[in-house]
Amino acid sequence: MDSDDECSWNLWKKVNNKFDRQQMSGSIDSLLTEIEESWPLFLLHPHINREQREYIKDLRYQSTDKTFVVAQIDFSINYTLVRHCEVQQGFFSQHQVTLFTIHLTIGKEQRNVAIISDYMERTTVFAHCAQKVLTQFIKTNFPLVKKINYVSDTTEHGKGAGNGIGAVLKASARRATLSKNILMSNAKDFYEFTQKQQIETARRSNKDIPGVHAFFLESDEIEEAKTSNNR
Numbered sequence: 005m006d007s008d009d010e011c012s013w014n015l016w017k018k019v020n021n022k023f024d025r026q027q028m029s030g031s032i033d034s035l036l037t038e039i040e041e042s043w044p045l046f047l048l049h050p051h052i053n054r055e056q057r058e059y060i061k062d063l064r065y066q067s068t069d070k071t072f073v074v075a076q077i078d079f080s081i082n083y084t085l086v087r088h089c090e091v092q093q094g095f096f097s098q099h100q101v102t103l104f105t106i107h108l109t110i111g112k113e114q115r116n117v118a119i120i121s122d123y124m125e126r127t128t129v130f131a132h133c134a135q136k137v138l139t140q141f142i143k144t145n146f147p148l149v150k151k152i153n154y155v156s157d158t159t160e161h162g163k164g165a166g167n168g169i170g171a172v173l174k175a176s177a178r179r180a181t182l183s184k185n186i187l188m189s190n191a192k193d194f195y196e197f198t199q200k201q202q203i204e205t206a207r208r209s210n211k212d213i214p215g216v217h218a219f220f221l222e223s224d225e226i227e228e229a230k231t232s233n234n235r
Contacts, residue, residue, distance in 0.1 A: 007033040053157075060155050064109040072151040073142055074109040077134075079126050080170025083177065085194065088185045100124060101191045103173065104134045104221075107165035110146050116169050116216045117141060120198065122191035123223035129230045130221075137219050169216055173198050195220040 012029040015038065019026075028038070063074045080103035102124060106117040119134045135154075142149055157164050177194055180186040180201070188194050195218060202214035 007031060007036075011035055013038075056157050060157065063153055063155065067109050067153075068111040069113065069146055070148045070150075072153055073146065073149050074153050074155060075138065076107040076109075076155050076157065076165055077131075078105055078156055078164060078166035079103070080105050080166060080174075082124070083170075083174045083194065085188050085190070086178070086181060087187060087189075088181055099190055101194045102126070102130075103170050104130070105166035105169040106134075106138055107169065108142070110149065115145070115213075116165075117219070118169055118173055118198070118216050119219050119221050120191055120195040121221040121223065121226070123221065123226045127230075129233060130226055133221055133226050133229050137221060141217065141219070173216060173218075176201055192220060 008031050010029065011032050012027060013035055015026050015028050016023050017026045028035075060074070060076065066072075067074050082100040082102055085099045085101065102121040104119040104121070106119070108115040108117065117138060119137055121130070123130060139152070142152065177188060177197060180197065181188060186197065188197055198216070199218045202216050202218060206212070206214040
């Protein structure tokens with residue numbers, strides 16, 4: 005094999021602020037040059053991943069119910085509400101649900117929280133309102149906690165605790181919609197189904213607390229907070 009021989013390969017490249025898979029062609033030498041140029045970034049990514057994971061793990065180990073909570077927060081991919089036996093045109097009137105997921109570590113205890121909303125923008129104002137809901141939840145259930153440490157693993161690629169919370173809720177809702185003909189037309193319906201389903205599942209398992217604590221955050225509340233910040 006000669007370095008001037010032609011070959012082709014696929015490469016993810018950023019075009020117009022979006023990443024797309026591009027098919028490239030050229031000599032073997034140009035392919036090796038491409039790999040060499042990408043190598044530093046490739047090495048940096050797993051390094052950040054490993055350091056973040058170890059840092060969060062260490063924080064969780066130090067947490068107690070009298071000192072601080074570790075809250076791993078993230079937006080889950082929006083859930084699209086579908087209807088049983090939906091006609092083709094129904095696609096154009098589908099609504100979505102925003103899911104803000106939180107995995108809490110409090111010493112040896114863990115809690116899963118999902119804040120469900122009909123507000124579609126992922127903004128700092130939304131996160132601020134969600135933090136108020138979370139703070140009240142912690143004050144009620146863990147009154148001795150003095151601090152909340154917020155973390156977000158940006159390199160988890162859908163494998164973090166928050167992604168698991170979102171996947172469970174969305175899968176349960178989709179299964180209920182398609183197999184039990186349960187109608188969910190908006191975010192409030194999704195919230196009410198989720199809350200009821202989580203409580204019933206905990207009761208059947210003889211558990212005192214649900215697997216996921218669900219809360220609803222009204223879009224009007226977020227808009228009001230947004231207006232207050234702009235004054």
